[in-house]
Amino acid sequence: MTLELKQMMDGLRAACPLVHHITNYVTVNDCANMTLAAGASPVMADDPKEAADMTATAQALVINIGTLNERTISSMLAAGRRAKRKGIPVVFDPVGCGATAFRTETARTILREVRPSVVRGNISEIGSLFGLDARTKGVDASSEDAGRDALTLARDAAQSWGCVVAVTGAEDIVTDGRGGFAIDNGCAAMGRITGTGCMCTSVTAAFCGAFPDRLLEASAAALVFIGLSGEIAWEAAKERGLGSFHGALFDVASRMTGDRLEKEANYHET
Numbered sequence: 001m002t003l004e005l006k007q008m009m010d011g012l013r014a015a016c017p018l019v020h021h022i023t024n025y026v027t028v029n030d031c032a033n034m035t036l037a038a039g040a041s042p043v044m045a046d047d048p049k050e051a052a053d054m055t056a057t058a059q060a061l062v063i064n065i066g067t068l069n070e071r072t073i074s075s076m077l078a079a080g081r082r083a084k085r086k087g088i089p090v091v092f093d094p095v096g097c098g099a100t101a102f103r104t105e106t107a108r109t110i111l112r113e114v115r116p117s118v119v120r121g122n123i124s125e126i127g128s129l130f131g132l133d134a135r136t137k138g139v140d141a142s143s144e145d146a147g148r149d150a151l152t153l154a155r156d157a158a159q160s161w162g163c164v165v166a167v168t169g170a171e172d173i174v175t176d177g178r179g180g181f182a183i184d185n186g187c188a189a190m191g192r193i194t195g196t197g198c199m200c201t202s203v204t205a206a207f208c209g210a211f212p213d214r215l216l217e218a219s220a221a222a223l224v225f226i227g228l229s230g231e232i233a234w235e236a237a238k239e240r241g242l243g244s245f246h247g248a249l250f251d252v253a254s255r256m257t258g259d260r261l262e263k264e265a266n267y268h269e270t
Contacts, residue, residue: 001179001217001269006258008207008221013039017059017209019202022046022076024066024095027195031062034199037253038225040206051075052082060209061088062201063110066095068103080114089208089215092116093201098128111161118208118219119157120166120201123150130157151270154180164215168200172223174216175270181220184266185227187234193246200226224265229253231264 019035021028021044028044035042045054048071055061061083063076083090092114094107107129111119119126127133130153150167158165158177166174172183190196203226207218233248 001181003181003217003220003224003265003267005221005224005262005265008211008218009039009225009256009258009261012207012210015059015210016041017206018043018057019060019062019205019209020045020055020058020079021062021064021202021205022051022072022079023062023064023093023202024198026067027198030195031064031198031202033250034226034253035202035206037250038203038206038256040209042202046072046075048075048078052078055079055082055088056086058083058088058209059212060205061090062093062205063090063114063116064093064095064198064201065097065103065107065110066093066198068096068106073106073109076110077113080110080116084115087212089117089205089212090114091118091120091201091205091208093198094119094121094125094129095197097121097125104128115161116163117215118164118166118204119161120168120197120204120219122197123153123167123169126157126165126167127153130160151175151180151182164219166204166219166223168197168223172227173270174220174223176216180216180270181267182270183220183223183227185224185231185264187230189234189238189242189245190227190230193242196226196230196249220267221261224267225253225256225261228261228264229256
């Protein structure tokens, strides 16, 4: 299967879907700006009195538990349920799942009650959510899980959960349990600044909002987009350091074209 990356990039920017985020307040500004750079429109509303209503106006919903607290859990569940009733794609980022019992139990409740369209996380987060003995290091994957078979885990989880699963890392894996893609775009510096995983989730929701009937391909296109943006940004900024890289990431993403995405994508089917 060949990803129609030019069509998807151009289609996203033509559609400019509204992406509602209930997300991590450490990275919320980056998520908003990366959503805009990709060509979508972000909104962040996490109060229980309006979260579900805001979701009803959107084309995609992000649920990100990076800065988890009791107040927003009810918002996440209400917004997620509303999205599922209306057929709006839900992209779930189980940040730090496995780090604490509260976080793991909450992630599993969201998975069970919302039934997300896409789940994106690192190998420790996905493994822990799936019930394996994974050891998340704060919100990062642990070195102990690095040798785990990401493709098998992603396929098994996708089949069990009935959704698209993306396991991101040095090589990104995305699958619906039947077919999928391995994506090799990206650079090591992306793991050295805060927020690239959260931004990846936001971009995934943007593509899914534009292509709700093509969630596997949309998720793969998002991973290529953010990975290639990182590659190009690092080449431009690496002599100046990580602060310059952070800014360059948004510059490159905002100027990404469908032609360049298609030309420089590095992926294969799994």
